[in-house]
Amino acid sequence: MLPYWPERLSPERIADGLALAVIGAVAIIAALTFRDYGLGWDDYVHAEYGGLLLNLYSSGFTDQRALSFVNLYAYGGGFDLISALVAKVLPFDLFETRRLMGAVVGLVGIALTWRLGRRIGGPLAGLIAVALLATCPLYYGNMYMNAKDSPFAAAMAFLTLSLVRALEEYPRPSPINCAMVGSAAGLAIGTRVLGGVAIFNVLAALGLLFAVEARRDGLRRAGISLGQFVAPLIPALLLGYAVMALVWPWSVTEPLNPLRAAEYFSHFFEKPWNELFDGMVVSVPQMPRRYVPTLFLLKEPEVFLLLGIGGAAGALAAACRRDIAPRRRAILILLAFAAMFPIALAVATRPAMYNGIRHFVFLAPPMAVLGGLAGSWIAERLWRAWRPATAFAAVALLAGLFLPIREMVRLHPYQYTHFNVVSGGIRAADDRYMLDYWGLAFTQAAHELRAKLTESMETPTDKRRWRVAICGPQRPAQVELGPEFRITWDPKGADFAMSLGEFYCSQLAEPVLVEIQREGVVYARVYDIRGRTVTSLNVPQPSPHP
Numbered sequence: 001m002l003p004y005w006p007e008r009l010s011p012e013r014i015a016d017g018l019a020l021a022v023i024g025a026v027a028i029i030a031a032l033t034f035r036d037y038g039l040g041w042d043d044y045v046h047a048e049y050g051g052l053l054l055n056l057y058s059s060g061f062t063d064q065r066a067l068s069f070v071n072l073y074a075y076g077g078g079f080d081l082i083s084a085l086v087a088k089v090l091p092f093d094l095f096e097t098r099r100l101m102g103a104v105v106g107l108v109g110i111a112l113t114w115r116l117g118r119r120i121g122g123p124l125a126g127l128i129a130v131a132l133l134a135t136c137p138l139y140y141g142n143m144y145m146n147a148k149d150s151p152f153a154a155a156m157a158f159l160t161l162s163l164v165r166a167l168e169e170y171p172r173p174s175p176i177n178c179a180m181v182g183s184a185a186g187l188a189i190g191t192r193v194l195g196g197v198a199i200f201n202v203l204a205a206l207g208l209l210f211a212v213e214a215r216r217d218g219l220r221r222a223g224i225s226l227g228q229f230v231a232p233l234i235p236a237l238l239l240g241y242a243v244m245a246l247v248w249p250w251s252v253t254e255p256l257n258p259l260r261a262a263e264y265f266s267h268f269f270e271k272p273w274n275e276l277f278d279g280m281v282v283s284v285p286q287m288p289r290r291y292v293p294t295l296f297l298l299k300e301p302e303v304f305l306l307l308g309i310g311g312a313a314g315a316l317a318a319a320c321r322r323d324i325a326p327r328r329r330a331i332l333i334l335l336a337f338a339a340m341f342p343i344a345l346a347v348a349t350r351p352a353m354y355n356g357i358r359h360f361v362f363l364a365p366p367m368a369v370l371g372g373l374a375g376s377w378i379a380e381r382l383w384r385a386w387r388p389a390t391a392f393a394a395v396a397l398l399a400g401l402f403l404p405i406r407e408m409v410r411l412h413p414y415q416y417t418h419f420n421v422v423s424g425g426i427r428a429a430d431d432r433y434m435l436d437y438w439g440l441a442f443t444q445a446a447h448e449l450r451a452k453l454t455e456s457m458e459t460p461t462d463k464r465r466w467r468v469a470i471c472g473p474q475r476p477a478q479v480e481l482g483p484e485f486r487i488t489w490d491p492k493g494a495d496f497a498m499s500l501g502e503f504y505c506s507q508l509a510e511p512v513l514v515e516i517q518r519e520g521v522v523y524a525r526v527y528d529i530r531g532r533t534v535t536s537l538n539v540p541q542p543s544p545h546p
Helices: 011-036 043-058 078-086 094-121 123-134 137-145 149-168 175-191 193-217 219-230 233-247 257-266 291-299 302-319 326-349 358-385 387-411 425-429 441-455 474-481
Strands: 274-277 280-283 466-471 485-488 496-500 512-518 521-528
Touching: 011 094, 011 123, 011 137, 043 078, 043 094, 043 474, 078 094, 078 175, 078 233, 094 123, 094 137, 094 149, 094 326, 094 358, 123 302, 123 358, 123 387, 137 149, 137 358, 137 387, 149 175, 149 193, 149 326, 149 358, 175 193, 175 233, 193 219, 193 257, 193 326, 219 233, 291 326, 302 326, 302 358, 302 387, 326 358, 358 387, 441 474, 441 496, 441 512, 441 521, 466 474, 474 485
Parallel strands: 466 485, 466 496
Antiparallel strands: 274 280, 496 521, 512 521
C-alpha cells in the first residue's frame, strides 16, 4: 500500500469496492433481463426432473420416478430441485423462476471467483478476475439457461477456493476448511460426475509439496506431512457424500452408481448426430482433437485469453521456482491444472464433443483468476518501473473489456453464441460453427409471431388451432406459442413453419413473417406456408466428415 494514501482510500479498498460494484451491476442487469432468455432443448425435461425430485423428497421417498427418469438420473439435479421448490413461492412461472435461479447461481460463481482471485493474488487480482468473468459471454450467457454446466462451474469454483484454503494450512488444515472441501466436493460431483477430475488438480499440488519436502527433509518427514493433511479430509468426505446424496439421490441408491455414471458418460450415450465444426459436418463422436482449444480461442474475448493464458504460463513457471514458498507453488499449480488440465484431457482422450464448449464453462472461473494474477503482476511491475504506464495499462484493460461488453449488448439475449472480434464475430462463424445450438431464439420468434397475428387480427378457425411445423426444439416452441397453436414435425398442411438458423434447417422460399437476427445473422425464422406445398424443413445431411 502506498504510504501517502489514507486508509479509507487505500488501493486495496478501492479495488474491493470496484469488484463489489461489478458484482452488483451484474445482479441489477440480471434482475432486469432474466425474463428475456428463451427456452432451450433441455429446459422442459429438466423442469420435469426437478418436479420429480421434489416429489421424491415430499413423498418420503415413496415416489421414485426421479431415480429412473430418462437419463437425467445420472446427473445431479440440485438446480432443478431448488428451482421447482422456489417456483412454488415466487410470483413467476416455472421457467421464469429457472432463469432467475440460473442468474443467482451464476452470480454466486462470480462472487466465488472474486474471493478466489483475491485470496491468491490480492484485491487487484480479485477485481480483474471478477471483471474478466462478468464480461465472459460463454459464462454470462450460459448462467441463465444452462441447468447443468453453469451450476457445475459455480460448484467447481467453490471446490477450488476450498482447496486453496486447505493448502494454505498444509499440513494441518483446520476443521472448517476440511468441511468446506468435503461439502464442495460433494456438491461438484453431485452436480456432474465430472467433478471427480479435480482429483488430478489435488494430486498435482500435493505431489509438488511432497517432492519439495522430501528433498528438504527426507521421504519420511514428507510422508508424515502428507498423512497429516489427508487424514482430516477423510471424515470430511463423509460430509461430501451426504451433500452428494442430497443433490443427486440416485448416486447413493447403490454404492457403485457414481462409477456407473462415469462409465456411462465416458462413451457417447445417445444416437450420434452431426454438428458443424470449421465448416464441415462432423459426427459428434468423431470431432477432431482440436475442437475444444479451437473454440476457446475463437469464442473467448481477446483480453480474457491473453491474460488467462499468460497467467497459466506464469503460474506454472512460478510453481517451478525454489525461491517461492512451497504452499504458494502448490496453490498456483492447483489453479493452473483447474484451468488447463481438462482441455489437455479432452485433446488426449477425444471424447464425443458437441454444443460448442458449454461442457467446459467450468474452466472460465479459474481462467479468469489466472488472468487476474497476470493483470495484477503486470500492474505491479509497471508501477515499479514507470508509474504513468500503469494508467495506460488500465486503459488497455478497459478497452479489452469493452469489446465483449459491446458484443454482449448487441447479442442479447444470445450472449452464449459470441465469437470474438479477432475471429470475425458471429458473421464469420455463421457458416462454420454452431451458434444458437440451444434454440433460444424460438422464444422471441414465438412472441413476434403472436404479435403479428394479433396485429393483423387473424385468429385460428373454430375447428382447429394454428398448426406450426418446427425445425428445432418442439417442447420449448409449444410452451412459448401457447395453447392456440399446435406444433408438429410435418409441414404438410401446416400454417406456419418455425425454424432455427442452423445448418440443419432449410431456408424456404415461402414468405417470411418473422426473422430474428443479430448483426445480420439469422437465428430463427417463421414462414407463412398456408396453402403451399412444403415437404420438409430439414436439410438432407451429407455423410459426416470422419
